[in-house]
Amino acid sequence: MQIGQRLKFARQAVGYTIQKASREARIGESSISEFENSKREPKFSQLAKLAEVYKKPVEFFLGEEPIVQNMMLWRQKPSMGGAKEKTEAEFNQLCEQYHKLEVLTDELRRVSLPQSAVKNANEFSYQEACSLAEKALKEFQLGDRPSSSLKQILEESFYVKIFHLDFSGSAISTNSEIFGSAILLNGKSKAWRRNYDLAHELFHLLTWHIFRTAASQENEPSEIEEKLANAFASRLLLPTDSVKERIEAYADDDGKVSYEALDEVAREFGVSLGALFWRMVSLYNKSPEEVEQHLAKAKTAAFRRPPRQSDTSDTLPERYCSLAIKALREGRLSLMQFAKYVRITYKKAQEYLAEDEDFTDEKASISLA
CATH class of the missing domain: 1.10.260.40 (lambda repressor-like DNA-binding domains)
Incomplete structure (x- = not known):
């Protein structure tokens, strides 16, 4: 071409x-x-x-x-003209830069994510989504509070590239033959929304070989696939035994739990109160209609504690930044490229190569002897 x-x-x-x-x-x-x-x-x-x-x-x-044109799978695609393409281009650029840093520093790593034994999308059921979540919980070793460690484990142990940008829409996942698996989350979203979006997009990565086959090449998830992704995310972030234990610890003598107590449980697990309500459908055999009623009531309920505070997210992963610094100091990346990659000014980039710093000096090291 x-x-x-x-x-x-x-x-x-x-x-x-x-x-x-x-x-x-x-x-x-x-x-x-x-x-x-x-x-x-x-x-x-x-x-x-x-x-x-x-x-x-x-x-x-x-x-x-x-x-090679990478397929981008959106959750809540923006309606504004050009916004989708611009976000995809920036996300793809970040992924390609990350891959280049891995190559330059000889840190290219690939670890297979857990997969379902199901091969046909038509055979993938709600129960299979839940089973896959249980499998991921064990293989990722996420513990009782999965949201607190999921992102770090995906990035550091499975080398999934996770970025945050401010954009119109919710989240994107992609699986490239060149740079591997990657997820883009909306930096403007609250922390509990980002947690859920991350788990939701993880489902798409784990089932990419099932729903994105060479024969179908569907670049938009179906309504059924999205429901399966939600079921997976709910089961992954809200493990059955841990959640039931915390909910029932707040129950009164009549076996009732206040909305405020449930909100506290949701905070502990890093999800929204609504996500916890929907998880209770399977935990306590609640009907969807009953959950809808509770959701409506909870919106008008007066909680005695202040609204949740949400932490901010870093645009670039820590490993990405570490590789960029390593490439710069080894002379494999120019100052101009480094500044562009880590999104800082050229003047600021120069600080990473201060003349009086020698990172090979014995004074800047620690002996293990």
Whole structure:
């Protein structure tokens, strides 16, 4: 594929018209059109600017290998025109940068995620979703409060790439042959929403081989698949024995538990009160209609404690930043690239290479002898 074709592909992938690309790159519309139609080639400075705008490395436009387009699976896709493509392009760029850092530092790792024995999407039942959650609980060793360790274990033990960005929508998951499994969460969401979204997207990664087969290539989950993902997330974040033990500890002599007490349990497990209510459908044989009634009442209930506070999320994973610093100090990544990768200014990036710091010096080390 020629440079012109790659330029057109990259522009369309980010959701830009020629007019929009022209404004962002400050390159004339006629010039961009001529580049794309291979009437003339861009100068390197122009190519570098377009690469920045399209969120692609310059090497992408100079390569000859076939373009691999990664499928992005959305939860609550944005309706605003161009928002979907722009978010996907930024997410894909972060994943590609992460992969490059792994290659540069010789830290490329692949660990298989647990999978279901079911091979056919039509045979995947609610019970199978629950069984898969139980399997993940054991293999991930998540303990009694899974939400407190799920993200860290996925990142550090299974090398799933997890990013946070502020965007319209809820979450995205993808499974690439090049950079592996990755999840994008909305940084604007509350912590308990991010926990649930992470578990929901994890289901899609674990069942990618079932629902995203070469024959189907469905890039949007069906309503049934989404319900299965919710069932998986609920069972994963709210383990049966642990949750029942905490709920029943708050029960009065008549076996009733207040909304306020249930809200406390939900806080402990890092989920919303609504998620806990729905989990009680299977825990205590509650009907969906009864849960709906309790949800409506809970919205108007006056709790005596202040509203939950939510922590903020870091855009970049810790491992990503550590690899970037390692690549910089080993001379495998330029200061300009480092600043771009970790989203800081060039001046700030220079602090990571202060002249008086020698990280190989014995004074900056500790002996294990």
